[in-house]
Each structure stands twice: as structure tokens, then as C-alpha cells.
Amino acid sequence: MGFELAGLIWERPLAWWGLCLPALVLLAAKQPLRPRVMATGALSLWRRVLESPGGGDGERPQVPRGIWWLCAGLTLGVLAMAGPRSRAAGVTRTWTVVVDRSPGTYLAVDAPATTTRLTHGLELLEEEWRGLVRDGDVVRWFDGTEWVESADFPEPWRSAPRAPRRAPDWERWDAPGSVWLCARPPEREPSEASLCASGGRAAPGPVAIDGEDRLDWSGGRLVRVIGGAPRRCVRVIDVGGDLVDFIKLWAEERGLELTSGAPSEDDVLLISGGSVSGGVTSQSGALTIGIADESLGERDPAEFALLWSERLDEACIPAAGLSPVSGRAPIGNEIWNPGRAPDERSDGGLPGRAWEGWLALLSCGLVAVALVGFPR
Known part of the structure; x- marks a missing residue:
């Protein structure tokens, strides 16, 4: 979206760091000139002058006009790279x-x-x-x-x-x-x-699944459809250890079918393992398991079963078509x-005319004047 300043939208404001370049050129041009040391007959006198306070400082030269033209061209070039645009007339909502x-x-x-x-x-x-x-x-x-x-x-x-x-x-x-x-x-x-x-x-x-049966709402009451539960699949990929055995028991108890093939519309849960970073990442319909979480280890079996049962139930989504x-x-x-219309912003509307082309052309002209019109 850019940054707004001085009534313009600047699409690349980071380019403003380039303004340091003309500033450095001016500082270099303002450095004092140190006189060249030449030995004369009164060498001891000149040495005392150099060793005195301020004796070694030279005059600060005037910045040549060519340097000013060069810095002006560099400044306009940096502003062109920042991508200035004006705003079109109007308001935004x-x-x-x-x-x-x-x-x-x-x-x-x-x-x-x-x-x-x-x-x-x-x-x-x-x-x-x-x-x-x-x-x-x-x-x-x-x-x-x-x-x-x-x-x-x-x-x-x-x-x-x-x-x-x-x-x-x-x-x-x-x-x-x-x-x-x-x-x-x-x-x-x-x-x-x-x-x-x-x-x-x-x-x-259909409103719910109960084992192998499906519960339908007829418009006034619930009707049980015996054996009408749709196919629901749990896709398991790269999961091993004690956890995969528990997943089989968990799925069988809920009437779910374990698969490891391609995704389908019947999937209600995707369980993938082998995460090196460890930990468990859960979202609707998906569960990512770390390698360290696949084995029972020294944990209590009942606690292990309760923990994973809650995790799997939470991540599992309903069958398609249920409401x-x-x-x-x-x-x-x-x-x-109807409610209130949005507030109008009198900020000139969307970005309009771009100015970087004109600024770049003027920058090239100023640099050319500095190099050709003021030879050193």
C-alpha cells in the first residue's frame, strides 16, 4: 500500500536510505585541506608552528558548484526510486x-x-x-x-x-x-x-452418526436409519509405535475405517507422524505427531489412552453432509x-499519477550538468 507523506504515496519508502549518499558526498567535499609540509631554512620555526594548537588545520574549502549539482541529481534519483505517486481526486469507502x-x-x-x-x-x-x-x-x-x-x-x-x-x-x-x-x-x-x-x-x-446408524431429522422428530452411517475414514501416514495400535482400537470403537491411500471426501481425520521437531500439532481434520510421542515409554497406559482419545476426538471432523x-x-x-453506509475518507482516493519517471529524467540531467558543465 505504500507510505503517505507530503500528499504523495511512496511505494518504496526504504529507498529513502539512499539520501545518505549525497550527504556523504557533501561531507567529503567540506573536509579541511591540510597544507603540504615543505622544509625551509627556518625548519625549527615551522615545526613549532605545526606543533602549536590549530597549527596543523587547513582551511575549509568552499564546495564547488558542480558538487551541489551532483548532490541534487543524486537526491532526485533516490526520490525516484522511492516511487512517489499522487492521489486521484475523490474519496474512499x-x-x-x-x-x-x-x-x-x-x-x-x-x-x-x-x-x-x-x-x-x-x-x-x-x-x-x-x-x-x-x-x-x-x-x-x-x-x-x-x-x-x-x-x-x-x-x-x-x-x-x-x-x-x-x-x-x-x-x-x-x-x-x-x-x-x-x-x-x-x-x-x-x-x-x-x-x-x-x-x-x-x-x-442427517444430523448425527451413532455407531453404524445415522440419525435423520424428518422435520418434526429424529429418525434412526439402521446401518445408514456413511463411510468415514481415518488416513494414517508414517505413524508407528504403540500409538498406531491405539489408533486402530479408537477407530474401531467409533466405526471408522483406517486407510493410508490417497485423500478422499470420506476422510474425517488425517494422522501423520515422523515429525523430528517433536510435539503434537492439531487442527480440524488433521493431527501431526512427533516421533517421541508415538511410544508409550514409561507413561501410565491408562493416562496414555485417555490423552490420545481426547486428542483424536477433538481433531476428528463430522461426516460430510451432517447439520x-x-x-x-x-x-x-x-x-x-439496511444499516449505515461506511464512513468516507477524504484522502484523495486511490493512488494516481506516478512521478518516478520525471524525477529520474531530471536526476540524469543534473548529474550530466555536474560532470560536463563543471569539469575539474
Whole structure:
């Protein structure tokens, strides 16, 4: 983004360190001249003069005009390298669209229709909000984890993330220029932000896995589907020792299948070992294990089993397509509640005309004058 100074945007401010060069040239040109010592008939008198205070100092010469021209050219060259740009006329505004990417947002807005609540919310957003965005406005999208600066909705976000996300902290983004994009409106209505809720009817479907069975919500009650649990895989790579035996028991108890092949949509956990640095790194759907943690060693077996059971359960993600009952419950009609527009910044808008070319040309001219017009 650069650095703003003197009404200009400097894209490479580190180049200002080059201003030390013309300063050093001036200091060198101002060094006092020391007279050359020549022996004469009164050698003892001259020696006493040299040994007296100030006797050895020469005069400080005047800086030649050619040196001034040279330093001026070097200074302009450094400023050109710093990349100065002026600002175009206008103002800037920043919109922040906060997107709810929790599982319920990707359910059908009206079963058996295939349009998701997110898609319907985007259509409502384009209809009601897009006309409020001016040319030159900055639009940022935030899903609680990732930022994307783009005029259009990020296409990868149209697909549900494999690891379930939570709804954003809405109250944190209750400010002018913020837009809440969600399926179900938050309990607390925004005071300054805009609200765009898609609404939606009940979306029956799977909500949980119980052993080999699947629990579905029919719209009014839970239904157990015997043997309907989907295939769920735990991919284990380069893990040995006592831990791999425990992982087999842990997976068997939860109805999970151990694999070591290529990734698939059925994976609910990736466990990789062989980390030389040691320690355990955990995130949603993945677990990295150090070599020293693979063996039981002198640890208590019960403590070892409890520790790793908690770690594996925490890192394991649900099967694809599951959504809690609260997400599948009916929401109601769509809602568009306009809030305050973002504050305008009278800073001249985006960077405009570049000046480094003219400064570089003028720098070359001054250096040429110093070298040709003032020969020594």
C-alpha cells in the first residue's frame, strides 16, 4: 500500500536510505585541506608552528558548484526510486461483508429445491445492497477466518468447508459499512450494520452418526436409519509405535475405517507422524505427531489412552453432509435491513499519477550538468 507523506504515496519508502549518499558526498567535499609540509631554512620555526594548537588545520574549502549539482541529481534519483505517486481526486469507502459459513447456510432454502440458503442470500444481497456500492469503493469479504478483497463474492465459498465453521461474532462487526450475510438472523439485531438473511423452510436430513446408524431429522422428530452411517475414514501416514495400535482400537470403537491411500471426501481425520521437531500439532481434520510421542515409554497406559482419545476426538471432523437440528429447523422469510453506509475518507482516493519517471529524467540531467558543465 505504500507510505503517505507530503500528499504523495511512496511505494518504496526504504529507498529513502539512499539520501545518505549525497550527504556523504557533501561531507567529503567540506573536509579541511591540510597544507603540504615543505622544509625551509627556518625548519625549527615551522615545526613549532605545526606543533602549536590549530597549527596543523587547513582551511575549509568552499564546495564547488558542480558538487551541489551532483548532490541534487543524486537526491532526485533516490526520490525516484522511492516511487512517489499522487492521489486521484475523490474519496474512499470500505464495505465489510461478514459471511456465515456454518453448515445450516448451505442447506436448501426450500426443500426439495436445490438452491441453497447462501445462494438465495447472495441474490437478495445483489438486489438490495449492490446499488449502494459506488465506483472506487473497497469491498472486503470475511467468513470469520479468511479475508478476501474483491468486488464479487469469492467463488470457493459457494461450497461448504469440509471442517464445519461457526457463525461469526456478529457483535464485533456491528459498525457502519458492515453487512451481515447469513441464513438465520442473529438474536441481537444490528444497530449500525446491514442485515441480509436468506431465511428458509425446514431442511430435513442427517444430523448425527451413532455407531453404524445415522440419525435423520424428518422435520418434526429424529429418525434412526439402521446401518445408514456413511463411510468415514481415518488416513494414517508414517505413524508407528504403540500409538498406531491405539489408533486402530479408537477407530474401531467409533466405526471408522483406517486407510493410508490417497485423500478422499470420506476422510474425517488425517494422522501423520515422523515429525523430528517433536510435539503434537492439531487442527480440524488433521493431527501431526512427533516421533517421541508415538511410544508409550514409561507413561501410565491408562493416562496414555485417555490423552490420545481426547486428542483424536477433538481433531476428528463430522461426516460430510451432517447439520445439527438447529440448522435444519425452519427460519422464516428473507430479511433485508439496511444499516449505515461506511464512513468516507477524504484522502484523495486511490493512488494516481506516478512521478518516478520525471524525477529520474531530471536526476540524469543534473548529474550530466555536474560532470560536463563543471569539469575539474
